[in-house]
Amino acid sequence: MICGHTSKRDLLMVEKYERGGHTIGGVFSFRSAAFEFNNFQEPAVDAGIYLTRILPKNLQHFLAFWYAIIEVNKNPKLLPNITLGFRLLDNFCNGRLTYFTTMQLLTSGGFRTNNYNCDTKNSVFAIVGGLASENSIEISNIASTYKMAQLSYGSFDPVLSDKTRFPFFYRMVPNEVMQIKGVIQLLLHFSWKWVGLVAPDDHSGETFVQTLKGLLTQHNLCMAFTQSILMITSATSTDIGKEEAKMYHTFSQTKANVVVVCGDSQSLMLFTFWIDSNYQGAQMALVGKVWIMNAQWDFTAVDSQGFWSLKHFHGALAFTIHTTVVPGFQDFLKAFNPQRYHPKDAFMKEFYKKVFHCGVIYSDRTSEIRCSTEEHLESLPGAVFEMSMSGQSYSAYNAVHVIAHVLHEMHLSTSKHIKSGERGRLELRNVQQQLHHMLRNIRFNNSAGEEIFFNEHQESTTGYDIVNCYVFPNGSLIRAKIGIMDSHTPVHKKFFIKDNAITWNSWFNKTLPRSVCSESCHSGYSQRVQEGKQVCCYDCTPCPEGMISNQTDADHCDRCLDEQHANQERDQCIPKVIHFLSYAEPLGMASATCSLMLSLVTALILQIFIKHQDTPIVKANNRDITYILLVSLLFCFLCPLLFIGRPRKVTCLLRQTTFGLIFSAAVSSLLAKTITVVLAFKATQPGSNMRKWLRKRVANSIVLFCFLGQFVICIVWLGANPPFPILDMHSESGQIIVQCDEGSVAMFYCVLSYMGLLAIISFLVAFLARNLPDSFNEAKFITFSMLVFCSVWVCFVPTYLSTKGKYMVAVEIFSILASAADLLGCIFFPKCYIVILKPNRQSTQLSEIQNATEKIAFYSETDLAEKGGDPV
Structure with a gap:
């Protein structure tokens, strides 16, 4: 039925309505058309048409809308005694025609009588539509003038969230930003970092691109390329040709194997047209590509029985508006055929002609479809018409129920009904005032059991489904739900996907598709x-x-x-290995063994000297000094035991100080012995003044004085900055070196320097006495021992500084053992050889010593024998 006069132009404006107590307007997109707008002086409907095409799948949007009205009218608990009617127009997916269509929806005077309503009893009080964002903006520009509520079932553009510009716009689908965040989550889930983007060359596409780019940057993802799709309503053949060449070059050169596609069904038509018209080239360029489609791009809006195929999109992933099974809807579709439902219906006429090739008989100003009763919707391929409710259809279905529930609430709050024309206009104004307040706060459960309400931006919060598209060889399509993107769920469940439910395209050979600019960097x-x-x-x-x-x-x-x-x-x-010189390892064990063996040798020599203390060679070498030297060497050999094992606080305090004191005592003893030997022979000369220095206490005083010097240094060291144990975690890779920090490195080198000073003095004195009688070799032995001693410790310093960890400790242990063994071997081994193996040689050496000591005793002021002393 058509209100007002009709003409040839009316054939373009397909209109359908049913009367009711309240009339809901609808602007749907059943066909697409391209118009040549030459000027602005004639209506859009008078413009020339050069391309028109029916969109079979879009019929389901209307059928879901219609089914919702039938469901409301049959529900005795919802709007009792009141029926809903509707008035529907097709906007041809065109912005200018949408503007014109909306004007016609709000009037009833025909094409030339805008802003005039000849049927006030069936005035539209709310509009459901449109599908594309561009069309919704045009509807809102008109509807907002009348403060009329508009419920869009498929518009995603974020600009529509501007309530200053679109105060009466209500979105039955989630905001597009949530969908873009879902795309980012999908890319992150599969580690796809290098992606391409295909978007229409319009405001909606530009908004999508800019928003996606920002989120890609935030998550360290990259856009390999951006390919524009010319709008089919404005593209010329020349433009399409240029765009085809550009697309082929882009897809054949890129390394990106994942392509995010934004756009509506019209964009899909041009894109699939390029693929099919350049089949060989496009097929090669698209091999290995994974398509991620947005919810606006409905695969099934393309007629697979026409010129275009969807087989290239097999295995694609797509976001769709959330939907669920609505009880009774599939039965409603199954029972639908041209004989049962309005054979003269203008909407159904072209649909059945297109998909079932039914004959059409024209008679004057009417036409009649001649079809049998066997044309069922369920027999159509999925790419033409789906029996399961799509997201857009579910949104249109919910839009009707939202309006019905709002009207129901309004009728509960007032008992007034529209009965007369003047009063009807007043009531309609009251309806408009109450409608927006209640729409913003409406909350109810639909027949599918899902809660429907708007957020603060007047947008639905139903979320998105993630589907996997499977295209069969015969062109039929199945979309399997594999995940969700839901704003209602907790943060960790907002995005969910089942990997094992995905069917990828066959060219991936059962391997997960990859899309990266550079191959992954492995661990390490x-x-x-x-x-x-x-x-x-x-x-x-x-x-x-x-x-x-x-x-x-x-x-x-x-x-x-x-x-x-x-x-x-x-x-x-x-974990790092704890590293120190332990008794368990070979180096520590060898060091400890050498230390103990040399100490036993020293103890044995001391015992020999004590046992043979009355022999001339023992007596001739000042037994007290000899015993002090042997005991010092005994402790020198035991000193390395302080360096082996894990350093503790006590061992760190004792290590260097004990070593310094003991060696100072040993070297002091040698110095005293050397000086005594020199004086013994110098004092024998007639008129010598050195006899007074040959007293026993002089030698002991030398030992004590030299020892006290080192003792003072050690006391100052321990008092000012003593050594302490530390964990060195950085010197050696993979090791924690447990060692003693010297506290004051300067004091440590003071100890070594003082010990070296004593050794040098002793060496010089012994060197000056090297020409003593050959029968007495004490000075020569001391000279040689001090030479070796100094050499060991001179080499110790650079070696010590160039090593780390336990090897530094081992260097010091070796130096201690080597220098002590040098003293022991050079000074005492020859004497032990004479005492034990060659006792008869003592008399020869003793004669000269006795002559010297007798002269010393003769010239001495006090006889040493009377004081119980021994000869020098």
């Missing part, structure tokens, strides 16, 4: 961005020493804790 490597390129294009560099990366594509390496170190692969931190 980090990314280094290539100069002048995006962050997704990088080189893999090994982690530096002491740092690890334990994940793929790490953007940096992490340093291990001080007590840990990186393993050889540098992908995990492992």
Whole structure:
């Protein structure tokens, strides 16, 4: 039925309505058309048409809308005694025609009588539509003038959230930003970092591109290319040809295997047209591509029985408006056929002609469809018409129920009904005033059991479904739900996808598709961005020493804790080995063994000297000094035991100080012995003044004085900055060196320097006495021993400084044992040889010594024998 006069132009404006107590307007997109708008002086409907095409799948949007009205009218608990009617117009997916269509929807005077309503009893008080964002904006520009509520069932453009510009616009689908966030989550889930983007060349496409680019940057993802699709309503053949060449070049050159596609069904038509018209080239360019489609791009809006095929999109992933099974809707579709429902229906006429090829008989101003009763919707392929309710259809269905529930609430709050024309206009104004307040706060459960309400931006919060598209060889299509993107669920459940439910295209050979600019960096490597390129294009560099990366594509390496170190692969931190010179290891065991054996040898020599203390050679060498020297050497050999084992506070305090004091005592004893030997022969000369220095206490005083000097240094060291144990975690990779910090390095070298000073003095004195009688070799032995002693400790310093850890300790132990063994061997081994093996040689050596001592005793002021002393 058509209100007002009709003409040839009316055939373009397909209209359908049913009367009711309240009339809901509808602007749907059943056909697409391209118009040539030459000027602005004639209506859009008078413009020339050069392309028109029916969209079979879009019929379901209307059928869901219609089914919802039938369901409301049959529900005795919802709007009792009141029926809903509707008035429907087709906007041909065109913005200018949408503007014109909306004007016609609000009037009833025909094409030339805008803003005039000849049927006030069936005035539209709310509009459901449109599908594309561009069309919804045009509807809102008109509807807002009348403060009329508009409920869109398929518009995603974020600009529609501007309530200053669109105060009466209500979105039955979620905001597009939520969908774009879902795309980002999908890319992150599959580690797709290098993606392409195809979007229409309009405001909606530009908004999608800019929003997606920002989120890609935030998550270190990159856009490989951006390809525009010319709008089919404005493209010329020349433009399409240029765009085809550009698309082929883009897809054939890119390394991106994942392509995000934004757009509506009209964009899909041009894109699939390019694929099919360049079949061989397009097929080669699209091999290995995974398509991620947005919810606006409905696959099934393309007629597979026409010129275009969807087989290239097999395995694609798509976001769809959330939908669920509505009880009774499929039965409603199954029972639908041209004989049962309005054979003269203008909407159904072209649909059945297109999909079932039914004959059409024209008679004057009417037409009649001649079809049988066998044309059922369920027999159509999925790419033409789906029996399951789509997201857009579900949104249109919910839009009707929202309006019905709002009207129901309004009728509960007032008992007034529209009965007369003047009063009807007043009531309609009251309806408009109450409608918006209640729409913003409406909340109810639909027949499918889902809660329907708007958020603060007047947008639905139903969320998105993620589907996997499976295209059969015969062109039929199945969309399997594999995940969700829901704003209602907790944060960790907002995005969910079942990987094992996905069917990929056959060219992936059962492997997960990859889309990266650079191959992944394995554990132990980090990314280094290539100069002048995006962050997704990088080189893999090994982690530096002491740092690890334990994940793929790490953007940096992490340093291990001080007590840990990186393993050889540098992908995990492992505990460092505690490192010190222990008794259990060969080096420590050998050092301890040498220390004990040499100390036993020293003890044995001391015992020999005590046993043979009355022999001339023992008596001739000042037994007290000899005993002091042997005891000092005994402790020198035991001193390394303080250096073996884990350093403790006590051992750190005793190590260097004990070593310094004991060696100072030993070298002081040698110095006293050397001086005594020299004086013994110098004092025998007639008129010598050195006899007074030959007293026994003089030698003891030398030992005591020299020892006290070292003792004072050690006391100052321990009092000012004593040694302490530390854990050195950085000197050696993979090891924690337990060692003694000397506290004051300067004091440590003072101890060594003082000991070296005593050794040098002793060496010089012994060197001056090297020409004593050959039968007495004491000075020569001391000279040689001091030479070796000094050599050992001179070599010790650079070697000590160039080593670390337990080897530093081993160097000091070796130096202690070597220098002590040198003293023991050079001074006492020859004497032990004479005492034990050659006792008869003592008399020869003793004669000269006795002559010297007798002269000393003769010239001495006090006889040493009377004081119980021994000869020198």
